[in-house]
Every structure is written in C-alpha cells, then in structure tokens.
Amino acid sequence: MKQGRSLFRRYLKVHFMFIFLPPMVLIILSAFVGVSVNEVTLNTLNQFYAVLFVFGFIIVAFVLISWLFFLKLRKRLTGLQEAMAFSAEHSSFPQPVPVQSDRMDEIDQLGRSFNWMIRQLEDSRAREHEEEWLRHRLIANLSHDLRTPLTILRGHVTRLNRESISSEGQSSLAEMDHTITRAGELMDDLFAYTLLTSGKHPFEPASTDITRLVRASVAAWYAVFEEQDIQIDADLPAEKTFYWEADPKWLTRVLDNLFQNIIRHAADGKYVYIAVDIEKEIILVADKGPGMENSSYERGAGIGLSAVRFMLEKMKLVAGFSSDENGTSVTIGKALPKSNPELNGRIPGM
Template identity: 25%
Template sequence: MRNYEQPPQPFGPPPKKPKKKLSQRFPFHMIGGLIHFVVDVLMLIKTNVARSIRIQLILTFAVCTVASMASFAVADEMFGEVTKTAYLDYSNRSREIPITANNMASALEEESRSVLRRNGENTQAVRTDGSGPFAPAQAAEIASPPALPATVNQDAYSGTSEAPIGASLDERIRERFDNYSSDVKLLLTDMNGTVLYKNRLASETKVDTFALLGKLDTDRGEQSEVTAIRPVELGGRKLLLVASGYEEPTIVTRRGESPFAFLAALITFVALFYWMTRKKMRSLEELAAGLVEISRGRLDYRVPQQSKDELGSLASHINLMAEELQRTIEEERRAERTKSELITNVSHDLRTPLTLIMGYLRLLKDRNYEDNEQAAQYLNISYSKAEKLKKLIEDLFDYTKLSNHGVPMRMETVCLNEMLDQLSEELVTTAESERLYLSRQLTQDRLYVHMDPDKMIRVFENLLTNAIKYSLKPGEVRVRMTREGSRVRVCVTNRGGALTGEQLERLFDRFYRLDSSRSSETGGSGLGLAIAKSIVEAHEGRIWAESEHGEIRFWVDLPLAM
C-alpha cells in the first residue's frame, strides 16, 4: 500500500532557489554584450571624431548637404504646386495599340493550338471505335483542316465568353473578333492584303500591306493614326494581324520649377554650416588673438585649449612656444645680468691686485722704503698679488675652454676610493687649523671611474676647500661615497647658513658669490664651482647642491667604468 503522506519538512529557512544555468540566461548575456559592444563602438567613434577636425568637417558637410536636400524637397513641393502646368500626353495611346496587337496575336495562336490538340484527340477516338475509321462529324472537321490556329490572352479583349468546346476554329476566331469591345480597329489578312477577319470598327475588305509597313517608320504628329502589325501563323498559314487607332491625348499636370527651392537649399546649407562651425571659428579667432598678444611681448599669455583635435593641439603648441620664448628671454636676461656681474667682478678682482702691485712698485721705484728688508717685503707682496692675478686669469681661461669643450681630456681608469682618501688626507691639516673635523665614509669595494684625474681632483679639491672655508667653526666636514647601480655618488657635507632655491640654482654660475660683498680676497674668484660643473658634465656626470636644516650638501654623480 502506497504511503501518500508528505515527509516532514526540515527546520530552518527555506532552501534557496538554484541559479539559472548559463544556457537559460544566454539571450540576456548576448543582449547585454551587444549593448556594451555598441556603446564601446559609439565611444570610440566619438573619441576619434573629437580628435580629428577633418572628420568633424566631413560630418558637418554631410549633415548640411542632407539638410539642404530636405529643404530643397520641401520648398520644391510647396512652390511646385503653385507653378504647376498642364499639357497633352499622346504617349499612352502609342503604347496601348502595339500591346493590343501583341495580346490578340498571342490569343489567336493559342486558340489554334487548342483546336489542333482537340482534333487530334477526336481522331484517335474515332480510330479506336468499331463503327469505322472516322465518325461522320469528326471526319468532316478533319477532312477540311482548320484554316486558322491562334493564341488566347484574356486581357486582349473584354466581355467575351469561352466558345463551346466543339466549335470550329473559324467560329471561335470570328466570335473573338466580333466580341472585341475596345476602340482599336483589328484586321486579320493574308500576305496579299485580303481581309479574312475584322472587328466591328473595320470596314475594309482588302488592304495594302506594303503601305501599312511603310507607315510604321514615319514620324507621327498629334491626332495621327497609330498602326501596329504582327505576324500570325495559323495552321501553317502566314497571316498578318493589323491593329490601328487614333491617338487620344491625356491631360497631364507637371509641377513647375521655382528658383525659391534652390535659394532655400542654399540658405539652409549656409546657415547650418555657419551654426555648426561657429565654435571652431571662435577657437581660430582666439588663436589669432593669442598670437597677436604674444607677438606684443606678453609671453605670460596663454591661449585657451577648448578641444582635443588639431586646433587644441595647435593651442597647446602655441602655449609651449610662449613658455619656451619666456624661458629663453629670461635666460638671456639672466645671461645679461651675469655678464654685467662678470664685468663688475672681473674688473674688481683684477683692479684690486693690480692696484696693490702698482702701489708697491711705485714705492720701490721712488725708493720710498726704509731699508732693504722693507723693499723685499714690498716685492713679496707684489709677487703674491701677481700670482693671484695670474690664477684668476687662468681660471677664467679654463672656464671658457671647458664651457666650449676646448680642453682635451686625458682619460684614465682611476679608483675613486683611493683618490678621495688621498685628497682628504692632504686636507686634514688645513681642516684642523680651521677647527674642523674631516670625516670619510667610503665604500669597501674599489670603484673605478673613467676620468681625467687632474680635472677630477680639481673638482673635489674645490668642493672640500669651499666646505672648509665656509663651514661654521668648530664643526665637521663629511665625505661620503655610495654606489647607485652602474653609477657612483660622492657627497660633501658641511654646516653653514641656509640657502634659498634661487641661490642653489645659481651656485654654479660663473662669478656668482653668495655674499655680494665678498671679493677675491675673501671669497675666491667665483669660478671654482662653474669650472667644477663643466668638468663633471664633460665626464657625462651631474653635480648639484642641496640645503636642509643648515646643512649644505654637494653631490657629484659619475658613471662607473665598465
């Protein structure tokens, strides 16, 4: 016995419905994917259109052309109804008569074939009958074969009914001609022109077929007779079907042409093109105005960039050109200021030792000294000033040559660790005399650099002597070397006054001194760091300065030897 009781339901929330399979959700996934594809394509088209002014102009021209064509159609429809004219059309009748002749010829030939088929069936039936070879009725019909077979087309005539099946071909053709209700005259003649059959509109008994054939090639005027001749083969006989009738015109109205339609299309095209290109023209005008402002010397003027196409790119390039011109002019102005400072500093630095030399030499020339010891002192002072003057001139020449890459480099592969250690050791005494401690943090690995030793020693010597000279006393000067991949960095650090960003940028300019009151007596020639920068750059390196919390750090970055 079956148990129809339901099993007990488990406690807890009802089980979740299983998710539909991918096959059940496939149409929705396909539609969603198609929508995403269409959106991506539209966004791609929009992006390409926004980036190309050529495509924008093509689309603008296309839209304006379509709008002008629509405007032309509407205006032509409106003004054409006002200016339409009526005229007589004779072409319909000229086409109707040949069509009628074709239809009647086909109908006669089809009628002939139908009768021949029926006669053949009756002949076969008589021969199989026991009363004789032919029945009397069929024998009479076959004894005189049908004179005319033909083809039927119900559209060639109207108002007729099918002839009886047993009627002769002559009766069926005659009935077809008698019941033809059109106003076209129909004649069926032999090749001599004798009329065999005709409809009620025809009265001729004989026609001149050659004259009719000649009329087919002549031009017809209005209200002339139209004739169409078609050959018909009925029961082996060659006959001619002649259809003729007068042309009857029909009144046809034709819409007139008005210049207002062309004018409306032209106005639509010009107005729409002007409206769609107004933003681009405004952008061009702003570009032209911006170029005028920049040409007047306003290098801080920037052209607004309103699009991402070629005009936007042109605006960006114009702004970049203005920035480059502004930077170039500022560099030229800074170069002019540097030149003025150079002339001032060189004049001052050359005049001071030269004045002292000339003063002491004048004293010696005038013998304005007390004893030989004082004269020797004057000579020593003059000589030291002359050496300082020579050093200044040599530095100036060295900087000029290095800046123009006119100094040849004697390149060697040198261990930078050993060179810095030896140079620092030589300056320890000088640093201690200035109450400074010179510390070194060099790498354990020997790092080799392809360089000119004399020129590079001059760089690090200048950095160390400057650090010793301008450090706060007492204090410490640190030399640290690290490896950064395929390059090596050397840092010289000392404590001094805080430097601004402009001062850090100009530290390596020629004849630049942090304190304008310094002279060659207290601050050097001002060419040391400029010469160091030229030497480092000649070694494909980089030198720069940093200032933070009262510390000044000079960095030298050089490539390691392969």
C-alpha cells in the first residue's frame, strides 16, 4: 500500500518551526542589525521583555496549534467510532467512512482499511446467504423427490401383503412398511426445520395464555394417545394461568413435536404426563418410555428436537431434558429449575 503524507510528521515540523525559528530570527537581528528606539539602544530590561514576549508568543502558538491539531484529530477519530458504534447498536454493518485519497495520512489509511473490512464482511454475508439459500433449496427438493420412491416402495409392500407368504416374510414386510413410514416422517421433520430456519414460517409473538394453549393441545392429541393405549395424566389448573410473549402457533408446534416423539419412541411406556406449573411458570411433558439413550431417539429425533430448540430460542424460552431408563421428561420455561430430577419426583411412578 502506498504510504501517504504523515499527519504526525507534519505536526512535528510545524511545532519545530514555531519553537526554533523565532529565537533564531531574534538572535540574527540582535547580532547584525541591532535594535534601537529613538536612537537609544535598548537596555537590558527591555531586551528581557523582548525575549519574554518572543517566548510567550512561542508558547501561545504551540498551545493553539496543538489544540487545533488534536481537535481535528478527535473529530476524525470520532467519525470512525460513531460508525462502529452504529453497527454494534443496530446489529448491522456500518457505513463506509469518507477518505481523502489526495491526503492519505494515518487516519485516512485507517479509514480505508475500515472500509475494506466492511466490503469483505458484506461479501462474506452475501455468500453465506446464497449458500444457505442453496442448501435450503437442495433439502426441500430432496425431501420432495424422495417421496416418489418411498411411495413406490410402499405400493410394492402393499402388493406383497396380498400374496401368500410365510410368517417371516410378513414380519419383514411389516418392518419394511415401518421403515418407509419412519423415513417419510424424518423427511417431514427435515422439511419443516428447513422452512423454519429459512424464515418461511413467520414469527408473530403475542401475549399467550399458556394453560389454555396446553389444554387445547392435549385435547387435540387425546384421541391419538387413546388409540395407542397411552394413559394421559394431565395436571392443568382450571382457573389459574400465566402468560408468555410467544407465538401461539410456534408453541403449539413445539408441543405437537414432543407429543409426536412420545408416539414414535415411547409408546411402549403407555403413559404421558403433561403439567403446567403456575408458580414456576413452566410446562412439563414426561413419559415412561425406555429413555433417549435406549430408544430410537438417537437415530431420528435429532431433527425434530433441533426444530424445537430453534423455535424456543426464537421465543426466548429454553428446554431442559432429563432421561433415564425409566422415561424422559422435558421442561419448558424462561428459567428452568436447577434440577430436573426434582420434577420427576412429582410424576406418578417416576
């Protein structure tokens, strides 16, 4: 990078001239010209006053030039500071600062480097958005395209079920049908997560009655749990409630995902506990399944749980998971209790 004129070097040159030039001129005039007033040579006292005046002038000029220099320097540095502070307050890239290419001193070089950094960050964000869009489009296309072969496979499985085959063959066909169903559910989770992270599902927070929302979700899933012979133990206050600033649709989707995971991975426990704690302002969902480490959670629930965490984080909520061989409990709230096992003690049979 081409080195421009140095701001501080010019500052030192000007100060050097004001400090050394006036005394030198005074000495030369005193030595060769002589100073007289009304043809009377100045006495020693008058010479002292003259020297004092010169040095006073030097000090005043020094202070004035220094003050102007640092005032101008502060103004230029403040412009850079305000540009950086604007980006920090608004979570966006700052606007480029003006730079005088003909001057190009240290401050202008700093401003040019600052502008170059902004351009690099903008280019990086643009590439990141483009790559994210391509990734979301690829996932959406794959989720859509893979449904066709799964549908064909399910058709062949249905046709084979009509044929007379052995019991082992029937068991294999049932396992194939279950695997096809599971693959379809995973693609649905992946597609839903892609839509969430790409902003396709708008986030519309509002003051939400939590007890009423949980009660409506339980009522919607009641028939599904009954069909799977899952006992429902709901602890929902009849009159008391609390409110969260959350998106009701997103919070309902979170509960739907948790209930769906119970059907998929913990249906053998035949039990689900759903509670709303008014005092602690939390939602608790628990089951008596084999636990996340001993079930198919690890093989498939990651995408669904990632979608849950994404939505909760967007709503400024957190989810705590507690799981062992006796079941899994999920606690949702703004500030979770320090120990989830304490909550397990409130669940019948846990």
